Amino acid sequence: MPAQTLAEKLIARAAGRAHVTAGETVVGKVDLAMSHDSSGPRRVAPMLDELQVPVWDPSRYVIVTDHYVPAETPEAQAILQFTRDWSKQAGIASLHDEEGICHVVLPQKGHLKPGMFVVGGDSHSPTGGAFGCYMFGIGATEMAGVLATGRIWLNVPHTILMEWDGRFQPAVSAKDVMLFLCGRFGMDGGKYQAVEYGGEAVRSLSMQERMTLCNMTAELGGQAGLVAPDQVTIDYLLQAGVRPEELESARSWSSDAQAHFLEHHRFDAAELTPQVAAPHSPANAAPIADLQGQPIDIAYIGACTGAKLDDLRMAARVLRGQRIAKGMRLMVAPASRDDQEAARKEGSLDILLQAGGELLPNACGTCAGYGKFRFAEDTRVVSSTARNFKGRMGAASSRVWLASPATVAASAIEGRLADPRNYWRG
Amino acid sequence: MAESAARNRIWRFGDGIDTDAMAPGQYMKLPIEQIAEHCMEVVRPGFAAAVRPGDVVVAGANFGIGSSREQAPQALVTLGVAGVVAASFAGLFYRNAINLGLPVLVCRDLEGLEDGAVASLDAAAARLTLENGVAVELEPMPRFLLDIVEAGGLIPHLKETLRRQPQ
Secondary structure: OOOOOHHHHHHHHHHOOOOOOOOOEEEEEOOEEEEEOOOOHHHHHHHHHHHOOOOOOHHHEEEEEOOOOOOOOHHHHHHHHHHHHHHHHOOOOEEEEOOEOHHHHHHHOOOOOOOOEEEEOOOOHHHHHHHOOEEEEOOHHHHHHHHHHOEEEEEOOOEEEEEEEOOOOOOOOHHHHHHHHHHHHOOOOOOOOEEEEEOHHHHOOOHHHHHHHHHOOOOOOOOEEEOOOOHHHHHHHHHOOOOHHHHOOHHHOOOOOOOOOOEEEEEEHHHOOOEEEOOOOOOOEEEHHHHOOOEOOEEEEEOOOOOOHHHHHHHHHHHOOOOOOOOOEEEEEOOEHHHHHHHHHHOHHHHHHHOOEEEOOOOOHHHOOOOOOOEOOOOEEEEOOOOOOOOOOEOOOOEEEEEOHHHHHHHHHHOEOOOHHHOOOO | OHHHHHOOEEEEOOOOOEHHHHOOHHHOOOOHHHHHOOOOOOOOOOHHHHOOOOOEEEEOOOEOEOOOOOHHHHHHHHOOOOEEEEOOEOHHHHHHHHHOOOOEEEOOOOOOOOOOOEEEEEOOOOEEEEOOOOEEEOEOOOHHHHHHHHHOOHHHHHHHHHHHOOO
């Protein structure tokens, strides 16, 4: 058997093959499909009707409402209602309704297990790769194809290995890693291949931090992000309700030592400093030292990539005992209800609110730019979200700087882009 | 038809044109015809109103980066764009475009493909022909993907496949 990458192993399993080779086109059997309210039922149902076929396996389709939550308009309300009605009628076992953002809810509810081949109707679907799944984003038409057939084609990707040695500095986190990589390699650096994250520094990260790495593989232009499962993965999944026998082979999902990588990059984690991406691209990343002092009007902590429990904790480590600057707004939209409740219980959430933060619903919110709240003309925003495209989160003249939750928190204190290391408390 | 084809033009865009520019989030709850009216408005106001059926979008690297929203290629289809020729495509957009029947072809060297130039696209032949008769060769799409495009997208293609191979 030739040496294989983790991506090749996962795809070989889905394709029912002993091994596959990067570059060949194969058809994989889908273990799980996930949609949200925007790309899900309202889009796929008419297509399934046209094909006159039911969902191939309703137990393998998970639906999460997050984009039109909370419904602010009659149109949004209708979309949510259709999502609920159709899910019921199609016999979908798992509808997570207004419980948080799909990429965070999916693993939190125990749907992901190492070794799976998964598609998601959202571009941030690579998030699932943190759990040793091959998971990638597709559009609604392709989702309808999956729901009709249970299968999908793909080109077996090459793998780009990003290895981080050593330890990260305090107040430096997964978001800084990804902004740095976007800056270094550009938004097409991933070449629509698989990007695997490894090394001692990655293994030291929590599951939610690993999710941030894989999540922003979308911004790096990869098809999938991957982290090989280890004890951290197993512990998280057990807590999420996955049965121990489903995790017996979890550790077997890793790249062979002799596997061929398209590119192999090694970095010293200790050298990474907090990063900020200037408007209007995640690729405009630079160390905080280059951008600090830029005046800011709004600090936004939200999204699947930037408001999970661990993200809220990092922001709290900066904001403990602090107040946000006069005239600043600090908006906090915890990524899921479970994460919000955990943060409330342990006190992290209180720290953010006492510092002057406003609590927003557990949904995609301003990150997706779908709702009523969009940034006004000329607003300057620092945000823990994933994309700062022109006009995405607000008016075309609004400007968004992307940063880690810790950097967003520090910037809220000063009213300008600020280094979180000056406020980080153990 | 020949006369209208002769009027078809190139709309030239730069690198990194994102999905949010083609299908802005705030209009995503509306029908595609209304989303399409706002297509590209943050990067090129007036595009949606002026583009004509059969026109060709020519763009730089990483065209379609961003969201999985297929309303991005669907807006171009709705406006009648004949296809997109780009130095490279974001992978997710590329798949979505094919699934909606929009030809997407790679051309590494875009020199001579000027904004406003009269041009016609032949996706099957992977060729963009300019008014002066110059034919620009494009990288051909894989046959199985061209089949989907020629069927009008994944759903009509799948309809045909399912009809031929009843489950």
